[in-house]
Amino acid sequence: MKKKPPIYMALIKLALPLMFIQICQASLGLVDTLLAGQYHYRDLAAVGLASNIWTPIAILITGIMYALVPKFSAANGQQDPAAGAKLLALGKRNAALLSLFGFCLVQAFAFSAPYLIAAQDVAKISQNYLHVVAFAVPGLTYMVLYRFFNEGRGNMRPIALTGALLLVVNSALNLVLVNGYLGFPQLGGLGCGIATAITTYCALAGLIFLSRRSLRALGQPAAQAAPGEAQRLLVEGLPIGIALVLEVLALTALAFFASALGTKVVAAHQVAINIAMVVFMIPVAISSAATIQVSHYRGQSLPSESKRAGLAALTMATLYGAIMTGVILAFGQHIAPWFSDDPEVVALISSLILFIAMFQLVDAIQMVAAGILRGLEEFVKPLVTVLFVYWIVIIPISYFIGVKGWLVEQPNIEQIWLLLTCGLTFAALLLGAQSYLQLNKNLLNPELKTA
Template identity: 80%
Template sequence: MNNKPPIYKEIIKLSLPLMFIQICQASLGLVDTLLAGQYHYKDLAAVGLASNIWTPIAILIIGIMYALVPKFSSADAKQDNEACAKLLALGKRNATVLSVLGFLALQLFAFSAPYIISDQEVAKISQHYLHAVAFAVPGLTYMILYRFFNEGRGDMLPIALTGALLLVLNSVLNFVLVNGHLGLPALGGLGCGVATAITTYCALFCLFALSRKSLKSLNNNNRSVESSEARNLMLEGLPIGIALILEVLALTALAFFASVLGTKVVAAHQVAINVAMVVFMIPVAISSAATIQVSKYRGMSLPFESKRSGIAALTMATLYGGIMTVLILVFGKQIAPWFSEDPEVIALISSLIIFIAMFQLVDAIQMVAAGILRGLEEFVRPLVTVLFVYWIVIIPISYAIGVKGWLVDQPDIEHIWLLLTCGLTFAALLLGTQSYLQLTKNVHKPELANA
């Protein structure tokens, strides 16, 4: 009975490098928001709105490419270099297609900005930002390919080093280009887009260099692949991308709802979202670790250990969410002036602190519960839950109450965040209950319990 695997230790060991990588990535948006907000609140609003267009496209690409991770992992476990080389060739083909589609989509949105953003000054800044950041798409897509190549093989060091470079270089370039240092013109919000494009290619070259030894061992030699194989691989990843993008698009819709309430409101809303997303990266890492551990024990026909891993991950998420809720409530108002010097924007950010705090606890639970379900190969339940909670409940009701002012004296951003928090609480209850029931169900399956 004392030979039980150290469940918490295993999850923490998997989570730590993933936490570092996720925080570095999430901090990129936070740096853009911080420096654009210090430059001018209209640049903050413009970068925020443009990011809500660019981010879903990037996440869709990441989701589609994610299908490579388990395939690289399986091929590496079998020491099948031939299969790894073929997967890499398929990934390159798909990366090229996705790069072109992503670039064109962002340029189209850039030209559409004056028609979808009411404040024309904000629209112009958003347009310039999107034109610049579109050039980052090919670099991002190939960087994701080499990241998943390393991640699937369990080699996290090149990814972590690249993530650190990405964060540092992006911060420096943003500071220089946004404010016009070193003799360069001050570009404002456009500088954030240019910095993102330059940084992405630097990170790609860094990751490729760090992966060169592993890549050489495959003897790839630019092998040709069937277009049907590449298409099938892309279709396998498409449901993952759709599941990820549904939640992001919901947040994008809420950002545009906020824009109807005024430029300063959307600036405060964007700060709140970025703060929440950075803190949220820890549960994302725990969720990924939970998926790995639950699926590993499930594959070994050890359902009780699978259940222990799932419950341990949920416990960690709850503790983390609770701690962050308290910290944000205590110190949250002190960080508002970091993002803007405008008194009204600062006051709006401060008014959202309680909702940002509650967001952490419920979103951590629902994210890790979804990770557990993915580990149990329950892909439909999280997708249906996100679709229902966001697109059937939160979005329509937020528009009716937060924008149109139904059932309230006056519409405001606090109503939108209150409804978002309530919806996520419902999602956490649904997914948490489903994950626990599925873990318990597997334990009581005779063919698994007695294996």
């Protein structure tokens, strides 16, 4: 009898470097939040709101550029360096265009901050932060390009090392610039923006340096790109970017709902979101590994192994979610004082940490289920689920109950988070059922879709 492939080990081998990279990136926002909160809760609220404005723009750019990953992978698999060089040239053209688009959009939001944020002292800090962090967008865009170049070639080491560099440099610069150490003035929330801009270009330089051998192996493109090729690549990536950004925009909307409840409330909300995002990076890595493994076996016409890989990933997500729920319930209350010395803010953070614990299990399941569906080339179902759960259910109901106070005596942030937890549970049930049914359907009809 033929020995079955070690599904769990294959998933873990893929997921571990992705976990490290995702945690490093998510920790950047956590460091900003931690140091801004220790400086003043007003700066914490301002940096949090500004981050919720520019992060979706960065994610949109990342999603659009993601269309390069399978193309780099195909060129590498065919041992065609000229095709890889041509793709890199096209990526640079698009990166220049997206850099300009992102820079202008962030600056536009910076000028709009006083009209978007009710508390004008908070709005001023957010505005200054956004003016500075806009200069990070070009560096970030080119960093994404070289990251995806390495991912497409299966070369994770430069990305992992750059992720570590990003976290260390950003933490050090934040500490110095926010608090005014080493002779620098105290910049508060503005210091977070300056640190982000400087760190981005340091990481870009490091990533290019670590990728130099792979870049030299490409040589020069054998043929000039046709005029419309770069635009077609942008159009291919646009649906991916939109799908990624919709969920983030929903969290941004919830942050602005929280801002209507007061500066201390939005400060606590932002801390909770950043804690949740760091914990969430592990399911993101498992989801990416599931996509790779399910599509890998599907490409080899092994639908039974695709199903094994998908179910194994869901099992890993369930175990992780259950463990993290217990850990957060046991130790979460000790985290809140790290972010603020204001008793009211600490109390609010402590209450929201309970909700983070509540939705760990369902959040992990819905993320990994979406990854399985992507591996089966089902892109519409996760997108429709996100649209329905967030934008038709969670956002409207959160606004009317958590902000306007419908059906409750007093609107508060806990109601918004309770509704978020209920929505994530609904999404997990929908996506989990869809992924299981699609794995079984693939088992019965293993024919591949044409590219």
